[in-house]
Amino acid sequence: MTTSHSRDLTEDGVSAHTAAALRAAMKRLFDGKPQRTDGRLVKENLWQEAQVSRATMNRATAILAEWDSHISQHGTTTLGEARRDDEITRLRRKLAEKTAECTLTNRRLEAAATAIAALHHDNTLLRQELAASGRVTQLRPRKG
DSSP: OOOHHHHTBOTTSSBHHHHHHHHHHHHHHHTTOOSSSOOOSSHHHHHHHHTOOHHHHHHOHHHHHHHHHHHHHHOSOOHHHHHHHHHHHHHHHHHHHHHHHHHHHHHHHHHHHHHHHHHHHHHHHHHHHHHHHOOOOOOOOOOO
16 A cells, blocks of 8 residues: 555655755755855765755665765865865975975074174184284285
């Protein structure tokens, strides 16, 4: 005996309205344009995005097969997540370059500071030596 309820079900195993809601939710999630969830490509977001119960979603076996097929082909990373990950990778690379640049600059600064300190020390010793000897040697002017 067939009930009127079973006659209302589509080949997807749910009502036409529910199937449409699930397919629309699936499209929004795959397109990266969720309305009711955070957009992650997980089944929990599918039933919440479609505003149906988890049990209802689970009865839609054909739609779930489409979901699983898409996820196996494209992965669970949304377009927005892929862009974000690419941007993070680019920024990390740039940060590494700038860090290496700063390290090199710091090494050069330390070397310059050491050279300046050594020259200052030598200059001080020479001034003390001149002051002790009391004589200053004139340098001949350069010929142009």
